[in-house]
Amino acid sequence: MVGSSAMVGWINKHGHTKIKQFYLKGKKQSEVIAGKGELPLNTVSPAVATNGAEIYLAFQLKTEIPYGKQPILLAFSTKTPQNHHLSNHDDRTSIIFDFSSVAGPQDPASDGLIQMRRNHGIVGIIGWGLILPVGAIVARYLRHKDPLWFYLHSVIQFVGFAFTLGTVLLGIQLYNNMHAHIPAHRGIGIFVLVLTILQILAFFLRPNKDSKYRNLWNLYHSWSGRMALFFASLNIVLGMQAAGAGSDWKIGYGFLVSIIIIAIVVLEVLAYLKRSEKRSLHASFQMDSVPDPSFPNNFSKVSNVPIQAQAGYGI
Known part of the structure; x- marks a missing residue:
């Protein structure tokens, strides 16, 4: 890199984009x-x-001769330049760019990383956003179907755990290939994975x-499962933001979360009404089963007969 020139772009602390050319005279x-x-x-202003x-x-760039194929070094740093002083880069890679090609370079590795990132999001949403919440709903609202609820809950959660492992493995591969600096998303993902493993052990x-x-x-x-689902949903949102997901991803996941929340609210209301009905029936049954302590109106007539008979028997 020594003796070369570089175009560097960044976002300052005020959120403004900057771009400037640097001459790399030394290290x-x-x-x-x-x-x-x-x-x-050329006269067109650079942009970020x-x-x-x-x-x-x-x-x-303005040039009178075609560049053809040229090596380009790409590097990034997580630190913002201070007074136009650059810090050491965190990672770098190089590509061969064909400037004579109208369509630009074809990089199969880059396409593979994009597809891997997409698969990471899809598998995570299916596992954490759909399968595991459904398993939790079964465990809470189908308890009256014993032991069916237990078998359904177990099978669904084990399938969801398989999707969770797939999400983690794809995330590890992405990190090893891209070295993306997303500490919040990665940290919450590890925390959720630990909670999931503890649930399986439990x-x-x-x-x-x-x-x-x-x-x-x-x-x-129950509470560790709820905590895992909450942080998993939060991590899905953080992942979409970090990946710059489009509106179709956000709308799709928002629709899925809305359907699950509506289903939980409806089932919770039905469960509450059912419990209230059982309590009222139980209270009514107790009221009907208590004997009436009052004496009958003709008690004196009934009691006179045995008294006279006893008196006559004594004569």
Whole structure:
């Protein structure tokens, strides 16, 4: 890189985009000179465009001879330049760009990464956004269908866990290939994965129904599951923002979340009405089963007969 020129773009702390040419005279920070370089820019002003976590640099070069195929070094840093002083890059890669090609370079590896990122999002939404919430709904609102609810809940959650593992594996591959710096998305993903593994272990270590620890296990299992679903949904949103997902992704996931919330509200209302009906029937049954403590009106007539008979028997 020493002796070359570079176009550098960034977003400052105020959210404004900047782009400037630098001459890389040496490897020291003082030898990287801003506003200098050997790239022959034309009269069109360079520009910076952003799309989520992606940043694009646009500039035009003027030349009388075609460049043909040229190597280009791409590098990025997570630190914003201070007073046009560049920091050391976090990662870099190189490509061969054919300037004589109208359609631009064909990079199968780049297309593969884009497809892998898309698959990461799809598998995550299906697993965490659909399958696992349905399994939780079955466990809460189908308890009266014992043991059907238990088998359904177990099968659905194990399928969801398989999708979770697929999401994590795709995420690891993306990180190894792209080195994307998304600490919040990655950290929450690891936390949710740990909660999921603990849920699977809890399934195999659950105590018997008559155990004194069963209520504590039920409390832990239900609330840790809810926590995992909450952070998973939050992580899906963070992932879409980091990837610069389009409106179709956001609308689709929002529609899915809305359907699940509406279903939960309807089922919760029906469950409440059913519990209220059972309580009213139970109270009515108790009122009907209590004997009337009042004496009959003809008690004196009934009681006179045995009294006279006893008196006559004594004569």
